[in-house]
Amino acid sequence: MMKRVFTALRKSPFYKGFFLLLPYVLAVAVIFSGVILVYQEVVSTSEYYRVFTGNADTTAGERPSTPPGEVVPDKGHIPVIPFESQWATLNVDGWEERDIPVYFGDSKAILKKGAGMWFNSRFCGQGGKTVLSAHVTRHFYEIEDTVVGTRITMDTVYGQYVYEVSEIKIFSYKDSSLIKQDGSQNTLVMYTCYPRKNGYQTKAERMALVCTMVSGKEWATYG
């Protein structure tokens, strides 16, 4: 019975037409997927696109509206850096990837655009740990090729900071002890998924560059 139905189906013009048209339909789908992929990887992450669509990053230094009452101005603090704005550009000696934008916050949307600074970390020069993460398939691809002693430059909106890689650590994605403040002073921690061939696995380990500040101005915190 099934064999007869199948034979009849094979002889029908619809069956042949379907398989003749299928490559064209799939070719269109391939092109469509490719266009979306290019859009996501290249166009939407481009600064030109963000300017064109009016989503350009806000610049640091803009203060929110003042509440009623007497306000004592902050002295010796870094300028106000709005959440989710770009506040620095990162360069690592020897990396092909140059001028990596660094944002305040590390949401998925931010990590598509550049490196993100964890909200529970401090800015450069504030005396604690500055914690940056980025995708291994994008901006931090070359972390695995970095060696101890490599020079790292952070050009922030309030000055330049130079660091040197002092340690390279591998840690579990479940272990956040390395990125938490622990009393270490003026440290930059940059991490991404490890190894990079496992970058598509959600539970890959992480590799971190732990860097010590070589030069840069120090600023006050509220604590």
Added chain:
Amino acid sequence: MKKVISLFAACLLLVGMMAFAGFSASAATPKEDIVAAVKAAMPDKYEDQYLPMLENVLSQIDVTAEQAETVIGYIDTVKAAIKADKGASLSEYSKEEVAVVLDNFDKACTTLGLTYEFVDAEDPDHEGDVDCIIYLEEGTKIGSVDGDGVKKTGAPETNTALMVVFGAFVVVAAGAAVYGKKLLASR
């Protein structure tokens, strides 16, 4: 039991969780007064871990001496309500203790002209993890407080899915093209 460290961390931000030491306002600016009050209210082991969040919120707003005094009052209320450090997970505390923390956190935010919402964590490591998103009253986002910190830094998920679909299309298209050719040849 749901582990909601991030919710706890968010609450630590403005009200302080544990009563260990007395506090008297003596720092130079209202923001420093608030930070000093929170530091005095929490055990040292939490201080380093959570204070940068608070400071990053404060850095984006202006605070008057009156506002600081009111907020410090809420911190004192929480200090009085929480009798002992039971760890960094909210689930370890009684319903009454949690209610006091959340109530005073809400009041502190209102005093400082902030609003907030708890949302499901973007990349939860534990079931039930939430992030606390903090806004200015007019809606500008000024912070996102999470409990775990280590982010997913492999390929962005949307692109991974697209590449899989892309690859599948290529394979099926190639197969269909070969089969279509065979059909044409058999005509």
